[in-house]
Amino acid sequence: MKLQNKYIKALAIIIYFVFIIGSFVIGFKPGKQIGHNFITFSMEMLKILPCAFILIGLFEVWVKKESIEKHLGKGSGMLGYIWVIILAGTTVGGLYVAFPVAYSLFKKGAKLAVIFTYIGASAICRIPMTIFESSFMGIKFSLIRLIVSVPLVILSSIWLGNYLEKKSYRIMEGK
Amino acid sequence: MYYLYIATGLTLLISFIGNRGKTFKAVKIAFKKLVKIFPAFLTMLILVSIVLFLVPDKTISNYLGNNGKFIGVILASFFGSITLMPGFIAFPLCGILFKKGVGYMILSAFTTTLMMVGILTYPIEKEYFGVKVSIIRNTISFFIAIIVALSIGFFFGELL
Numbered sequence: 001m002k003l004q005n006k007y008i009k010a011l012a013i014i015i016y017f018v019f020i021i022g023s024f025v026i027g028f029k030p031g032k033q034i035g036h037n038f039i040t041f042s043m044e045m046l047k048i049l050p051c052a053f054i055l056i057g058l059f060e061v062w063v064k065k066e067s068i069e070k071h072l073g074k075g076s077g078m079l080g081y082i083w084v085i086i087l088a089g090t091t092v093g094g095l096y097v098a099f100p101v102a103y104s105l106f107k108k109g110a111k112l113a114v115i116f117t118y119i120g121a122s123a124i125c126r127i128p129m130t131i132f133e134s135s136f137m138g139i140k141f142s143l144i145r146l147i148v149s150v151p152l153v154i155l156s157s158i159w160l161g162n163y164l165e166k167k168s169y170r171i172m173e174g175k
Numbered sequence: 176m177y178y179l180y181i182a183t184g185l186t187l188l189i190s191f192i193g194n195r196g197k198t199f200k201a202v203k204i205a206f207k208k209l210v211k212i213f214p215a216f217l218t219m220l221i222l223v224s225i226v227l228f229l230v231p232d233k234t235i236s237n238y239l240g241n242n243g244k245f246i247g248v249i250l251a252s253f254f255g256s257i258t259l260m261p262g263f264i265a266f267p268l269c270g271i272l273f274k275k276g277v278g279y280m281i282l283s284a285f286t287t288t289l290m291m292v293g294i295l296t297y298p299i300e301k302e303y304f305g306v307k308v309s310i311i312r313n314t315i316s317f318f319i320a321i322i323v324a325l326s327i328g329f330f331f332g333e334l335l
Binding site: 009013016030033034035037038041042044045047048049050051053054055056057058060061062092094095096099100102103116119120123124128129132133135136137140141144145148149152153156160164169171172173174 | 176179180182183186187190197198200201202203204205206208209211212214215216217218219220221223224225227228259261262263266267269270273279282283286287290291293296299300302303304305308311312315316319320322323326327330331
């Protein structure tokens with residue numbers, strides 16, 4: 001069953017690319033548009049992903065498990081959430097970069113509540129994005145957004161983290 | 176974007192001076208991880224390219240601009256959830272919409288769901304967090320975004 005799914009997925013991907021290339025050959029406009037979208041977004045991610053993953057690799061090699069356990073682990077307290085929000089503020093890209101970082105944090109012994117806070121915060125607290133946002137929407141807009149959303153992210157992460165901690169839930173790296 | 180390259184380059188250099196072996200190991204780990212998650216990224220990129228074709232900026236502008244505020248918030252959070260766009264596209268778009276008279280509340284519903292709810296990043300999320308937790312996290316995020324939008328509406332006097 002699992003293997004079959006894999007083949008179906010691979011087939012779908014092949015059909016997609018045949019469709020895109022075919023569209024460019026015969027000049028089918030919707031297909032060309034989809035192809036352009038694909039290229040634009042791929043380029044955007046290629047600019048970020050190699051750097052992000054090299055930083056993740058360096059993190060895994062250099063940062064000691066004990067120090068993550070101490071500052072972001074079970075006994076870390078409120079300060080752990082603050083550290084992780086600062087880390088999230090410097091995260092680039094968005095959720096798709098935050099997930100692999102979350103896995104590395106988990107492996108190094110961070111607790112789940114802190115990890116979910118990291119995920120949420122890296123969606124809403126990225127510093128360059130927030131500066132950009134306030135230049136278009138005004139500082140008041142960005143401030144209200146942060147003041148309302150950050151506590152909600154922390155509270156919901158504590159709830160979800162504690163709930164999953166009881167079930168001895170694990171973050172994986174691919175299945 | 177450049178600060179990312181500078182930061183990565185500097186960290187890599189310092190690491191290399193500190194310990195060559197460890198640095199090579201880190202690059203190897205990075206490469207392995209990237210290869211492992213690549214299929215999920217490909218799936219996401221394919222979905223993004225199709226969804227952005229089906230729901231272009233123009234459609235989003237039309238729907239957000241031409242409805243009442245509460246329907247607007249619902250539509251905005253729907254579009255924010257199902258699409259994915261980088262900030263440098265999303266915020267200028269919001270700036271334009273604001274000038275056209277779309278309120279802060281609707282725009283915040285759009286941008287906050289855009290940031291927090293990832294239906295298109297789901298293929299990646301589920302590889303790390305599993306199906307169930309991904310759904311729970313996205314559902315919670317959706318409601319947080321709605322609360323944020325209502326708060327913005329309240330503080331900008333658009334709610335009543």
